[in-house]
Amino acid sequence: xxxxHVPKFLDTSAYFYAISxxxxxxxxxxxxxxxxxxxxxxxxxxxxxxxxxxxxxDISICEQVxxxxxxxxxxxxxxTLRKHDGKGGFIxxxxxxxxxxxxxxxxxxxxxxxxxxxxxLDTRAKLDLAALQLDEISFIQSHGVRKPLANIMAIAGxxxxxxxxxxxxLLTSMLNQSANELDLIIREISNK
Numbered sequence: 001x002x003x004x005h006v007p008k009f010l011d012t013s014a015y016f017y018a019i020s021x022x023x024x025x026x027x028x029x030x031x032x033x034x035x036x037x038x039x040x041x042x043x044x045x046x047x048x049x050x051x052x053x054x055x056x057x058d059i060s061i062c063e064q065v066x067x068x069x070x071x072x073x074x075x076x077x078x079x080t081l082r083k084h085d086g087k088g089g090f091i092x093x094x095x096x097x098x099x100x101x102x103x104x105x106x107x108x109x110x111x112x113x114x115x116x117x118x119x120x121l122d123t124r125a126k127l128d129l130a131a132l133q134l135d136e137i138s139f140i141q142s143h144g145v146r147k148p149l150a151n152i153m154a155i156a157g158x159x160x161x162x163x164x165x166x167x168x169x170l171l172t173s174m175l176n177q178s179a180n181e182l183d184l185i186i187r188e189i190s191n192k
Contacts, residue, residue, distance in 0.1 A: 010113065017093070017114040020100070021050045021066070023107050037116075038083055055082035055090050069099030070107045080117070091118040137189050144185045151178035 010018040011031050017038075020029035030045045038053040039045055045052065051059050058081045065079045077097045082090040095114035102108040155175045162168045 015115055017095075017112075019112045019114075020109045021112070022109045025050050028109055038086075040084065040086055053083050055084075058082050065097055066099075066110055069097050069110050071099075073099040073101055081114075091116055092121055093117060140185060140189055144188075145182065148178040148182035148185065151175075152182065 010016055013031065013033055015033070016031075017034040018029070018031040019027060019034055022028045027045050027048055027050060035042075035044050040052075042048070050062060054062065061079055061081060065077045068077050069075075075098070079095045079097060081093050081095060083093050085091045093114045094117045095112050097110050097112045099107060100109045100111055152175060155171050155178065159168060159171045159175070162171060
C-alpha cells in the first residue's frame with residue numbers, strides 16, 4: 001500500500017489534528033498534537049466527550065455534520081469550528097470528517113482531520129481592511145485632491161497674467177486657500 005505511512009504521519013504531525021469520535025460522542029483516538037493544543041493539562045482527551053474542546057455555539061455544528069457523515073460514509077464533510085485555546089479564548093479550526101462503519105455496517109465512529117486557520121483568518125481580515133483603506137484613499141485622491149490641485153494650477157496661471165497688485169493679492173489668497181485644502185486632504189490620506 002503506497003500510503004501506509006499516513007497514520008504514522010498524522011500521529012506525529014505538528015500541524016494537523018487527527019481525532020476519532022465514537023457513537024457515544026467520546027474521543028476514541030486523539031493524536032499528540034490535538035492533546036497538546038486542546039488537552040488543557042489533561043494527560044489525554046481520549047475518553048472525554050467531544051464538546052469539552054469546543055465553543056458552546058459550535059456543538060450543534062458537530063452534531064449536524066456528524067449525522068451527515070453516516071448518511072454517506074464515502075464523502076468527507078467540512079466543518080469550521082472554534083476550539084478553546086487554553087487562555088480563555090478560542091482559535092478557529094478547519095476540519096474534514098468521515099463516518100466509519102464497523103464490520104456489520106453499523107456506525108462506529110467519525111474520523112476527523114483538522115488544522116488551525118486562525119492566523120489565516122486574521123491575515124484575511126487585515127487584508128480586507130487594507131483593501132478598504134486603499135479604496136478610500138483612491139476615492140479621496142481621485143475626488144478630493146483634484147479640486148484644490150486644479151485650482152492651484154489655474155490660479156498660478158492667472159497670477160502670471162495679472163495686471164495689478166490687488167488682483168495678485170486676491171489670487172495669492174485663493175492660492176493659499178487651495179494649498180491649505182490640499183494639505184488637509186493629504187493629511188487625511190496619511191492618517192488612513
